[in-house]
Amino acid sequence: xxxxxxxxxxxxxxxxxxxxxxxxxxxxxxxxxxxxxxxxxxxxxxxxxxxxxxxxxxxxxxxxxxxxxxxxxxxxxx
Amino acid sequence: xxxxxxxxxxxxxxxxxxxxxxxxxxxxxxxxxxxxxxxxxxxxxxxxxxxxxxxxxxxxxxxxxxxxxxxxxxxxxxxxxxxxxxxxxxxxxxxxxxxxxxxxxxxxxxxxxxxxxxxxxxxxxxxxxxxxxxxxxxxxxxxxxxxxxxxxxxxxxxxxxxxxxxxxxxxxxxxxxxxxxxxxxxxxxxxxxxxxxxxxxxxxxxxxxx
Numbered sequence: 001x002x003x004x005x006x007x008x009x010x011x012x013x014x015x016x017x018x019x020x021x022x023x024x025x026x027x028x029x030x031x032x033x034x035x036x037x038x039x040x041x042x043x044x045x046x047x048x049x050x051x052x053x054x055x056x057x058x059x060x061x062x063x064x065x066x067x068x069x070x071x072x073x074x075x076x077x078x
Numbered sequence: 079x080x081x082x083x084x085x086x087x088x089x090x091x092x093x094x095x096x097x098x099x100x101x102x103x104x105x106x107x108x109x110x111x112x113x114x115x116x117x118x119x120x121x122x123x124x125x126x127x128x129x130x131x132x133x134x135x136x137x138x139x140x141x142x143x144x145x146x147x148x149x150x151x152x153x154x155x156x157x158x159x160x161x162x163x164x165x166x167x168x169x170x171x172x173x174x175x176x177x178x179x180x181x182x183x184x185x186x187x188x189x190x191x192x193x194x195x196x197x198x199x200x201x202x203x204x205x206x207x208x209x210x211x212x213x214x215x216x217x218x219x220x221x222x223x224x225x226x227x228x229x230x231x232x233x234x235x236x237x238x239x240x241x242x243x244x245x246x247x248x249x250x251x252x253x254x255x256x257x258x259x260x261x262x263x264x265x266x267x268x269x270x271x272x273x274x275x276x277x278x279x280x281x282x283x284x285x286x287x288x
Contacts, residue, residue: 041236044284047243050146051284054248057144067144071252072218075207078111 085126091168094119098169102185110145113137116187117152118212120169127161132203134192134217134225139241141206141216142249147241151188155217159191202257219249220258224270227262227277231269242274247281 042050061067061076068075101107101115117133124131133141136149156162163177171180171189180189202218217225223245229238246253255278262271 042240047240048284048287051244051247054143054146054244057146058248061144072203073205073207076114078114078208 085128086123086165086168090123090126094123095169098185108145110140110148113152113187114141114206114208114214115212116185117154117214118208120165121214122212123165123169124156124162127158127165129156129158129162129165130215131156131162132198132215132217134198134222135190138217138222139226139245141204141214142219142222142245147244151190153190153192156191162191199257202254219245219253220261223253223258223274224261227270227274228265231267231273239273242277243280243284246277247284250281250285 058067062069066077068077097119098116101112101119104112107115117131121131131154133152133154135153136147137152139147140149159177163173166180166189169182170184171182173179174181174188178190178192180191181187182189198217198221202220204216204218205213206216207213216222223242226238226242226245229235230242258274259271262274265271
């Protein structure tokens with residue numbers, strides 16, 4: 001499986017937000033840019049890794065007693 | 079406090095200010111933890127004036143994914159807006175660009191209050207207890223996914239599309255799918271419903287591959 005740093009996976013959102021702002025500014029200036037090509041979506045591999053990371057964080061929090069879930073009532077010991 | 083915030087005593091205000099300052103000055107807390115604690119103290123005060131703030135938007139995504147999604151500002155919906163504004167002002171928040179955007183420079187915490195009516199189900203709201211006696215209220219997972227789906231369809235936003243999938247995949251056992259699809263069918267564009275149906279399949283495939 002492709003190796004990726006979790007922090008990089010997350011920071012992509014911040015970078016893409018900035019890119020989108022630039023795209024909107026450029027578009028308003030009349031230049032045509034295809035948004036989807038300028039801001040590529042995450043690959044299936046990246047999404048899988050991100051999901052795994054989210055689930056691991058939640059599992060770790062629960063194991064360490066930092067997160068207790070009771071339906072729609074959670075306790076966060078942070 | 080004068081006016082609509084008179085249900086809050088000066089002692090209450092001082093107590094919350096001290097709690098907020100203690101968290102703000104502690105370098106061991108991450109930005110996510112700091113915001114959660116501060117929001118729980120603000121919620122405690124707002125409830126005293128009959129205002130129930132509900133966290134929506136990116137910060138709600140951050141909560142459901144335990145800080146995996148990062149956002150700077152906190153979007154919240156609340157009732158009794160006039161009283162709430164007084165509370166925020168008394169905590170050092172100042173209005174930016176109209177009445178929606180509030181900012182506390184010392185805490186570097188922007189708060190956006192998009193609307194004072196919650197167009198979502200109160201039955202689905204998540205209550206998160208932070209410290210003893212302090213909670214935050216978060217938009218229900220179904221309404222949050224629906225919000226991301228709207229962004230994906232109406233704004234053609236790839237980030238919204240991805241987080242619809244990630245929220246659904248990571249919280250799949252908690253989601254009331256009947257409610258989610260019922261709400262989606264009320265959308266003016268049927269593409270939102272179709273998108274969510276496809277996302278459910280994609281989420282189950284993603285989980286099975288993992």
